Structures are given as C-alpha cells and as structure tokens.
C-alpha cells in the first residue's frame with residue numbers, strides 16, 4: 001500500500017484520470033482531508049472487496065439468465081445499446097449509461113432473483129416487536145434473507161419467479177422507484193450499500209461492451225445453482241462461449257484497462273481510436 005501511495009503521489013500530474021486513491025491523496029470536497037494510511041488501506045480494501053465480488057456474481061447470473069431463457073430480452077437490450085451508445089467500446093459517458101433503461105431493469109431483475117449478498121445477520125440491541133407482531137428479544141440473531149424477499153409472491157406478485165425486466169419500468173419509460181426495503185439487494189437504512197450507483201455503472205459498462213460485441217451462450221449440461229457463502233455464488237464454474245469477433249482481439253486489453261495504470265488506460269483508449277479511425 002505504501003508503494004502504491006508513493007507511486008500515485010509521484011504521478012499526480014501525469015494524467016487527467018483521477019481515481020479513488022488519488023482523490024483521497026489530494027484531499028477534496030468529497031473525501032475531505034487526506035486520512036491516515038491505515039484508513040486509506042482499509043477503505044481501499046473494503047471498496048475493492050465490496051465492488052468486485054458483488055458485480056462479478058451479478059453479471060454471471062445476468063448472462064446466464066439471458067442466455068438460458070431469454071433471447072427476446074437479450075435482443076431488446078442489444079437494440080437499446082445499438083441505439084444509444086457510440087460504437088467505440090469503453091467510451092461510454094454517464095449520460096450514455098443513463099439511457100440504458102432496459103439494461104438497468106434487467107440488472108435489477110437479476111439482483112432480485114440472485115442477490116450476490118443473499119442474506120444478512122443482525123443482532124437487535126433491545127427487545128423489539130416486528131410489524132408482524134413477532135417479538136424479538138434483545139441480542140437475538142436475526143437473519144434477513146434477500147434471496148427469499150426477492151422471490152416472495154406477497155412482495156413481487158404471482159410472477160415472482162419470472163425474469164421480467166418490464167416490472168422495473170414505469171409507463172413513462174423510466175426506472176420505477178422501488179424502496180430499498182422491498183428491493184433489498186443493497187440493504188436499506190443507514191448501512192445501505194454506498195457503492196450502488198458505481199456498481200450499476202460498472203455492470204452496465206461491462207454488460208454493454210460484451211453484448212455490443214458478442215452473443216453469450218451457456219454450454220449445455222452444466223449444474224448451475226446458487227451457492228452460499230457469498231463470493232462463491234455459483235456452485236460450479238458456469239462455462240460459456242462468446243460468439244462474435246468484433247472485440248475478440250481487445251478482450252485482454254479490456255481487462256488491462258481495468259487493472260492497468262492510468263498510462264496503460266490511455267494507451268488502450270488511443271489504440272481504439274487508432275483502430276476505429
């Protein structure tokens with residue numbers, strides 16, 4: 001961590017990119033004054049763990065759901081992407097991403113059916129009574145299942161087991177507001193996931209980039225079931241093939257884009273400009 005901090009500080013003016021660590025190091029109105037190295041380390045680790053597994057698992061289920069039963073849904077998402085996104089991969093702005101309403105709805109639907117954090121454990125500090133009338137004594141462990149809430153008829157209706165992105169879209173074509181107590185995948189209340197919007201944008205960038213260029217087909221005869229604990233959410237590896245080629249040669253570069261330095265990201269972006277030009 002010390003090394004990364006030192007390198008980041010040295011390269012401060014090198015690029016126009018600004019990442020989370022740079023925000024912290026420079027101290028700005030969002031992050032406040034630069035905190036201690038220990039606080040930065042803990043936050044970077046927390047954010048990395050919180051972001052990576054959750055979005056990765058959701059995308060695995062998303063592609064599985066699309067390829068398994070839903071060619072029409074996939075076609076609709078592809079059409080929305082073609083209509084709204086510039087053709088260069090990885091050059092989406094937040095405004096571009098906000099136009100992907102149907103994709104957003106399909107990701108919500110995935111999170112409803114397969115929340116990557118499937119349950120949470122809480123302990124109540126004092127004896128309390130639930131709205132149902134059940135009394136919970138002080139210091140009782142309470143397990144809240146996001147997985148079960150997402151599949152309750154009383155909450156989502158008779159079609160609760162169906163994958164239906166439409167249920168998230170209002171009549172005026174926008175994403176419906178569903179209170180977090182109902183759509184519980186990100187938790188609710190003071191400990192609600194602070195990375196929710198980043199998570200949606202990350203997933204939309206990756207899903208759009210893949211769908212823009214590939215058709216994902218899941219290989220037959222696999223045992224694909226949810227697995228607890230969190231971070232191993234699919235029992236066996238779910239194998240898929242990508243059909244299509246437009247981006248094939250860039251897939252490894254895409255990965256470099258996410259994991260690489262700011263310099264490598266710039267090289268990647270200019271290599272796309274060069275190719276497209």
Ligand code: HEM
Pocket residue numbers: 046047048050051052054055058111115116117120185186187190191192193194195196198199200202
């Ligand atoms: C599909 C995406 C995501 C889902 C479903 C998700 C879900 C959750 C849930 C359920 C919690 C509450 C855990 C608890 O209280 O025990 C949580 C907390 C948290 N999430 Fe996310 N998350 C996602 C993406 C992200 C991303 C992208 C980031 C960071 C950029 C992030 C950062 C965090 C952090 C730091 C916490 C702890 C908040 C606290 O303790 O107050 N999450 N997330």
